[in-house]
Amino acid sequence: MFGTPIFNNFLVYHGFRKRGYCYQWTEDLFLALDALKLKTLELHWGEAYAGTWRENNCLVVTAKGQPFERGMILEAWRHFGYLRWNLLLSDEDRYFENTKWAARVRSRAAAAKTSEPHLVSPFSGELQQLKEAASDGAH
Numbered sequence: 001m002f003g004t005p006i007f008n009n010f011l012v013y014h015g016f017r018k019r020g021y022c023y024q025w026t027e028d029l030f031l032a033l034d035a036l037k038l039k040t041l042e043l044h045w046g047e048a049y050a051g052t053w054r055e056n057n058c059l060v061v062t063a064k065g066q067p068f069e070r071g072m073i074l075e076a077w078r079h080f081g082y083l084r085w086n087l088l089l090s091d092e093d094r095y096f097e098n099t100k101w102a103a104r105v106r107s108r109a110a111a112a113k114t115s116e117p118h119l120v121s122p123f124s125g126e127l128q129q130l131k132e133a134a135s136d137g138a139h
Contacts (some may be wrong), residue, residue: 073091
């Protein structure tokens with residue numbers, strides 16, 4: 001990302017870049033962390049100014065069982081692709097949780113994963129044997 005976030009949006013809107021809207025940064029970060037199957041943290045979708053030209057999305061991370069408002073913002077759009085974090089309540093924008101959008105992102109990712117072709121390598125048996133041999137030698 002280069003220039004300002006708004007300039008980046010201009011580039012995406014006009015097709016000079018394929019991706020880069022704030023919700024795309026958030027989706028990518030959300031799915032990457034969700035894939036870790038975290039046990040002590042929960043991931044939430046946060047949005048400010050929803051439905052307006054100022055809309056911004058972020059990932060909010062909380063300790064398991066804690067309310068959204070006690071979370072920490074993780075987002076990369078505002079600072080040109082560099083991860084930014086701060087407590088939700090200390091941010092200059094007021095974020096609200098959108099559980100429906102988070103569920104939608106997860107379900108789209110799951111659907112895309114199941115529709116990917118699964119290629120079987122003629123070497124998969126040998127690879128499995130190598131993995132087993134390596135794990136046996138490590139003990």
